[in-house]
Amino acid sequence: MPSDCLLEVKDLKVHFPTDDGLVKAVDGISFTVDRGQTLGVVGESGSGKSVTFMTIMGLINRKKAHVEGEVLFGGRDLLKMPEDELRKIRGNGMGMVFQDPMTSLHPYYKVGTQIAEAILTHRDMPKEEAHKKACEMLDVVGIPQPAERAKQYPHEYSGGMRQRAMIAMALSLNPDLLIADEPTTALDVTVQAQILELIGRLKEDFNVGVVLITHDLGVVHDVAQRVMVMYAGRAVEIGSRDEVFNNPLHPYAWGLLESIPHVDQKGTRLVPIEGLPPSLIFVPPGCPFHPRCPHRFEPCDKEIPAFIDRGGGHPEACHLPIEDKRRIYSEREAGRRSRKAAS
Numbered sequence: 001m002p003s004d005c006l007l008e009v010k011d012l013k014v015h016f017p018t019d020d021g022l023v024k025a026v027d028g029i030s031f032t033v034d035r036g037q038t039l040g041v042v043g044e045s046g047s048g049k050s051v052t053f054m055t056i057m058g059l060i061n062r063k064k065a066h067v068e069g070e071v072l073f074g075g076r077d078l079l080k081m082p083e084d085e086l087r088k089i090r091g092n093g094m095g096m097v098f099q100d101p102m103t104s105l106h107p108y109y110k111v112g113t114q115i116a117e118a119i120l121t122h123r124d125m126p127k128e129e130a131h132k133k134a135c136e137m138l139d140v141v142g143i144p145q146p147a148e149r150a151k152q153y154p155h156e157y158s159g160g161m162r163q164r165a166m167i168a169m170a171l172s173l174n175p176d177l178l179i180a181d182e183p184t185t186a187l188d189v190t191v192q193a194q195i196l197e198l199i200g201r202l203k204e205d206f207n208v209g210v211v212l213i214t215h216d217l218g219v220v221h222d223v224a225q226r227v228m229v230m231y232a233g234r235a236v237e238i239g240s241r242d243e244v245f246n247n248p249l250h251p252y253a254w255g256l257l258e259s260i261p262h263v264d265q266k267g268t269r270l271v272p273i274e275g276l277p278p279s280l281i282f283v284p285p286g287c288p289f290h291p292r293c294p295h296r297f298e299p300c301d302k303e304i305p306a307f308i309d310r311g312g313g314h315p316e317a318c319h320l321p322i323e324d325k326r327r328i329y330s331e332r333e334a335g336r337r338s339r340k341a342a343s
């Protein structure tokens, strides 16, 4: 593993047995996250984004899910670790922030107390010191008058402040990795921008690795250095932000990029991706995207494409030869430009 690699996930599978059948929520995903880097994770609803990272955090009930693969953090496989050691890592090594802070903040306890308690679960220190640290962290995340605010309950905070408090809690134990699962979806646009700015600043100041799960490609474009595109429980493309936005290789990524007004492409008419994501119980054979792919050909409905890097640190899973991809993508781009000119 390179020295700045914080997290390495190898062929992770998370399958849930249900009355309707086996839900293959995550089905063989591999990727890395580096220190000081933000990985943006995108994909339609139900593509397995949250389950992937909840599993990495150890928040999936292993009695109700079959989990396979490796999750290497600091060189150790978290999937093989006993629960008590894992609990230490979960607090110390990784922190997670969710879409709705009200689900993570307890309504009956003061915000400062909750952060202090989280610190005390993992650190042996006097209560007053933990409380002082909690106030410091509220200050770090930009909550004014932190000592006063620490004495308030979550409902006395605005949505943006609650999200800041969650980030303060996640960072209070100096984790190496911060996982943010749609941290700004519930917030208005101005507050969203402030929270993203905060996460970006904390990444620099604390040199943490950040995973940002979002539906907003504009956000990914603004804050991520690497991008992972997920489809049906797998990564279909991973690359640098510039590679994925300027030179996307997978037809699903083409569809995603065309379906969303890009920061630089205002005025372009939207072309939604036709069809629906597959059921994760009855995943289509071959490439799971083939029923929706306008470029499918002979092997696509039979053989699962391997997730491979054909050079440039930009792996993807698709049967199309690279020359065909370049041609098709430039034709699609030309089509988009002419639609834009006509609109």
Ligand SMILES: Nc1ncnc2c1ncn2[C@@H]1O[C@H](COP(=O)(O)OP(=O)(O)OP(=O)(O)O)[C@@H](O)[C@H]1O
Pocket: 016, 018, 023, 024, 025, 043, 044, 045, 046, 047, 048, 049, 050, 051, 052, 280
């Ligand atoms: N405990 C569970 N039991 C059965 N199926 C589950 C369980 N948890 C998640 N799933 C299924 O796993 C799939 C992936 O869910 P996940 O929440 O990871 O999607 P997501 O990409 O985060 O979607 P969204 O963008 O809507 O948040 C979904 O089909 C979901 O219904």
Ligand SMILES: [Mg+2]
Pocket: 049, 050, 051, 181
């Ligand atoms: Mg989710």
